[in-house]
Amino acid sequence: MNHELLLSLRNLSCGYQEQHVVQGLNLHLNAGDIGCLLGPSGCGKTTTLRAIAGFEPVLEGEIQLADQIISRAGFTLAPEKRRIGMVFQDYALFPHLTVAENVAFGIRKQPNCDKQVGELLELVKLHQLAQRYPHELSGGQQQRVSLARALAPEPRLLLLDEPFSNLDGELRRRLSHEVRDILKARGTSAILVTHDQEEAFAVSDHVGVFNAGRLEQWDTPFNLYHEPLTPFVASFVGQGYFIRGQLVSADAVQTELGVIRGNRAYTLPQGCAVDVLLRPDDIVPAPESELKARIIGKTFLGAATLYRLQLPTGSQLEAIFPSHADHLPGQDVGIRVAADHLVVFPAPGSVAAHFSPSESGVRRFSSAV
Ligand SMILES: Nc1ncnc2c1ncn2[C@@H]1O[C@H](COP(=O)(O)OP(=O)(O)OP(=O)(O)O)[C@@H](O)[C@H]1O
Incomplete structure (x- = not known):
C-alpha cells in the first residue's frame, strides 16, 4: 500500500467574486486513496472540486499536488498542466466520436495508443462496444466510457463530480462499486463529490463532511458513523436520535434508558447535561x-x-x-x-456547551483508524 501524501489543501478558502463559499479547509489525501466530499446541496463541494481542478482561483491558503503548489492566492496553475482527470455528472462525451475514439482522445499521439485503449475498454467492460457512438449507449455505459477516457492519460488525480447521479438506484449502486474496483486496480487516487452517503461510503477510503462551506470532519466511513466529532456529522451521517442524559462518569451517561456506557471517555465535567447519539x-x-x-x-x-x-x-x-x-x-x-460507541455532545445551554470537541478531551478506544 502506498501511503505517500498526494494532495494537500491547507487553510483553503475559495468562492466567487470575493464571496468565500468554502473557508479554512484542511484536507490531505494519500496516493492511491479515494476521498469523498459529502454534504447537503450548496455547501461548497463542487466549488472545492473546481478549485482542485484549477477552474476556480483560490482566495486564501494553498493546494499542493505531490511536491508542487498548484494554487494559492494570486496563482493558479492552468488546468491542463495539472495532470488531473475529470469525470462529470453528464458524461460530456464527444458525440461524433466512437467509444474507442473518445477513450483515445487524450492519448492519440502516443505510440501505444491502440493497446492502451484496448486495455482500458477491457477494464470498463466495453471492448465489445468500441465502435458504437455515445447515443447508442446506456447512461451507465456512457459513464464507463467517460471514466476510461479520464484514466487514459494516467492522471495523478481523478476528480469525479456526482458521477452516478443521472443513473437509477440499482445501476448506481453497481457502478459505484465497479468504479472503486477499477480505481483500486490501477492505483488511481481520486476525489468524488456526492450528496449520497451510501455512495460516499461504497466508494471512498476517507469522507469529508461539509456543512455551510466548512469541513466538519475528514475521516473513515467507520469513524464518521461511530465517532462523529460534531452534532451535524452525527445527524447527517446515518440515521440517529439524541436523547438527553447526565454524565455520571467519564464513560457513562444516566438516561431514561438506564446507564449507557461506551468505549470512549469524556473529560467534560461530571454531572453535566449531554445529548447521547443513538442509532x-x-x-x-x-x-x-x-x-x-x-x-x-x-x-x-x-x-x-x-x-x-x-x-x-x-x-x-x-x-x-x-x-x-x-x-x-x-x-x-x-x-x-x-451501543459500544458512546457519542455525547454537551447539551445546548448546559455549562459545558461552550467546550469545543478538542477541549472535551474525547479519547478514542476504537481500533479503526
Ligand atoms: N459560478 C458561480 N457564481 C456564483 N456563485 C456560485 C457559482 N457556483 C456556485 N455558486 C454558489 O456557491 C455555493 C456553493 O455551491 P457548490 O456548487 O459548490 O455547492 P455543492 O455543495 O456542490 O452543491 P450541490 O450538491 O447542489 O451541487 C452556492 O451557494 C452556490 O449558489
Missing part, C-alpha cells in the same frame, strides 16, 4: 427487559424492519429489528441498548 442498530429487541417502548411506526426493509419507538417520557427513537418477528404499531416491546 437504530444501537437498540436491540430484549423481550425479557423491563425497559419497554411503544411502537408508533414501522417500515419494512426486507431482512430487517425499522421501528419508530416512543419511550414512556415521550422521547422517540428508531430501532432496526430482524424482520422475522413482526410487531404491530401500538404494541409495547422490550428493548436494550447495545
Whole structure:
C-alpha cells in the first residue's frame, strides 16, 4: 500500500467574486486513496472540486499536488498542466466520436495508443462496444466510457463530480462499486463529490463532511458513523436520535434508558447535561427487559424492519429489528441498548456547551483508524 501524501489543501478558502463559499479547509489525501466530499446541496463541494481542478482561483491558503503548489492566492496553475482527470455528472462525451475514439482522445499521439485503449475498454467492460457512438449507449455505459477516457492519460488525480447521479438506484449502486474496483486496480487516487452517503461510503477510503462551506470532519466511513466529532456529522451521517442524559462518569451517561456506557471517555465535567447519539442498530429487541417502548411506526426493509419507538417520557427513537418477528404499531416491546460507541455532545445551554470537541478531551478506544 502506498501511503505517500498526494494532495494537500491547507487553510483553503475559495468562492466567487470575493464571496468565500468554502473557508479554512484542511484536507490531505494519500496516493492511491479515494476521498469523498459529502454534504447537503450548496455547501461548497463542487466549488472545492473546481478549485482542485484549477477552474476556480483560490482566495486564501494553498493546494499542493505531490511536491508542487498548484494554487494559492494570486496563482493558479492552468488546468491542463495539472495532470488531473475529470469525470462529470453528464458524461460530456464527444458525440461524433466512437467509444474507442473518445477513450483515445487524450492519448492519440502516443505510440501505444491502440493497446492502451484496448486495455482500458477491457477494464470498463466495453471492448465489445468500441465502435458504437455515445447515443447508442446506456447512461451507465456512457459513464464507463467517460471514466476510461479520464484514466487514459494516467492522471495523478481523478476528480469525479456526482458521477452516478443521472443513473437509477440499482445501476448506481453497481457502478459505484465497479468504479472503486477499477480505481483500486490501477492505483488511481481520486476525489468524488456526492450528496449520497451510501455512495460516499461504497466508494471512498476517507469522507469529508461539509456543512455551510466548512469541513466538519475528514475521516473513515467507520469513524464518521461511530465517532462523529460534531452534532451535524452525527445527524447527517446515518440515521440517529439524541436523547438527553447526565454524565455520571467519564464513560457513562444516566438516561431514561438506564446507564449507557461506551468505549470512549469524556473529560467534560461530571454531572453535566449531554445529548447521547443513538442509532437504530444501537437498540436491540430484549423481550425479557423491563425497559419497554411503544411502537408508533414501522417500515419494512426486507431482512430487517425499522421501528419508530416512543419511550414512556415521550422521547422517540428508531430501532432496526430482524424482520422475522413482526410487531404491530401500538404494541409495547422490550428493548436494550447495545451501543459500544458512546457519542455525547454537551447539551445546548448546559455549562459545558461552550467546550469545543478538542477541549472535551474525547479519547478514542476504537481500533479503526
Ligand atoms: N459560478 C458561480 N457564481 C456564483 N456563485 C456560485 C457559482 N457556483 C456556485 N455558486 C454558489 O456557491 C455555493 C456553493 O455551491 P457548490 O456548487 O459548490 O455547492 P455543492 O455543495 O456542490 O452543491 P450541490 O450538491 O447542489 O451541487 C452556492 O451557494 C452556490 O449558489
